[in-house]
Amino acid sequence: xxxxxxxxxxxxxxxxxxxxxxxxxxxxxxxxxxxxxxxxxxxxxxxxxxxxxxxxxxxxxxxxxxxxxxxxxxxxxxxxxxxxxxxxxxxxxxxxxxxxxxxxxxxxxxxxxxxxxxxxxxxxxxxxxxxxxxxxxxxxxxxxxxxxxxxxxxxxxxxxxxxxxxxxxxxxxxxxxxxxxxxxxxxxxxxxxxxxxxxxxxxxx
Ligand SMILES: Cc1cc2nc3c(=O)[nH]c(=O)nc-3n(C[C@H](O)[C@H](O)[C@H](O)COP(=O)(O)O)c2cc1C
Numbered sequence: 734x735x736x737x738x739x740x741x742x743x744x745x746x747x748x749x750x751x752x753x754x755x756x757x758x759x760x761x762x763x764x765x766x767x768x769x770x771x772x773x774x775x776x777x778x779x780x781x782x783x784x785x786x787x788x789x790x791x792x793x794x795x796x797x798x799x800x801x802x803x804x805x806x807x808x809x810x811x812x813x814x815x816x817x818x819x820x821x822x823x824x825x826x827x828x829x830x831x832x833x834x835x836x837x838x839x840x841x842x843x844x845x846x847x848x849x850x851x852x853x854x855x856x857x858x859x860x861x862x863x864x865x866x867x868x869x870x871x872x873x874x875x876x877x878x879x880x881x882x883x884x885x886x887x888x889x890x891x892x893x894x895x896x897x898x899x900x901x902x903x904x905x906x907x908x909x910x911x912x913x914x915x916x917x918x919x920x921x922x923x924x925x926x927x928x929x930x931x932x933x934x935x936x937x938x
Contacts, residue, residue, distance in 0.1 A: 735766045735938050738819035738864075742826045742837040743871070744774040750913045751825035751871035753924045754931055758823055758867065761935035771815065773836035778843060779808045793847060812840070813849050819864045821938055822902055824893075828872040832888040841896055850900040860901020867906045867934050868893055869927075873914035906934050 743749035788806035876887040897905045913920040
C-alpha cells in the first residue's frame with residue numbers, strides 16, 4: 734500500500750485553490766493508496782523556544798536532553814517519523830510574497846536535521862527520506878518561466894526543489910495553479926486547468 738501524506742499550507746479550507754487541486758488528486762488515487770493529512774495551520778506546530786533550540790543542538794552533538802528539552806523535542810520526533818513513513822508527499826503551497834506561507838517554512842525548520850532527515854558524507858548532503866513528491870503551487874499571478882528564463886520572483890520552486898533534494902523527496906512533480914486572482918472565474922479556471930495533470934499524477938501512485 735502506498736502511504737500518501739498530504740501537507741496542506743493554506744488556511745483557506747474549501748475556498749483554497751491549492752486544496753481544491755489536492756482534492757482532485759486525492760479523488761483520483763488508486764483504492765490501494767492510503768491518504769492522511771497534516772494541516773499545517775491547524776496542527777499547532779511547536780515554536781522554536783530556547784528549549785527546542787537547545788534540544789536540537791544537543792541531539793546533533795549526541796548530548797543528553799533535560800526533561801523540558803526532551804518533552805519539546807518529542808513533537809519534532811513525531812513530525813519526522815510521520816514524514817519518513819510517507820511513500821508520497823502531496824504538498825499544497827500557496828504563494829505568499831513570492832515564497833512559502835510561514836507555516837510551511839516552520840515545518841521545514843522543525844523536521845530538517847542532520848541524522849534525522851539528511852546525512853552529510855564526502856559527496857555532500859544525502860536525503861534520508863525516500864518518498865516521491867507532488868507540489869501544488871497556487872498563485873495569484875503567473876510565475877512560469879518566460880522564454881526559458883525562470884521568473885526572478887519565483888522563490889517557491891527553486892527553494893522547494895533544493896529542500897526536497899536535501900531530505901530525499903524525489904522525483905518531484907510540480908502542478909501550477911496560477912492566475913487565481915485574475916478575475917471572478919480565475920480560480921475555478923486555474924484549478925480545472927490542472928485537473929488532467931493531477932489525475933494523471935495520482936493515477937501513477
Ligand atoms: C499573505 C499573502 C501573500 C500573497 N502574496 C502573493 C504573491 O507574492 N504573489 C501572488 O501571485 N499572489 C500572492 N498572494 C495571493 C495567493 O497566492 C493566491 O490568492 C493563491 O491562490 C492562494 O492560494 P490558496 O487559495 O490555495 O490559499 C498572496 C496571498 C496572501 C494571503
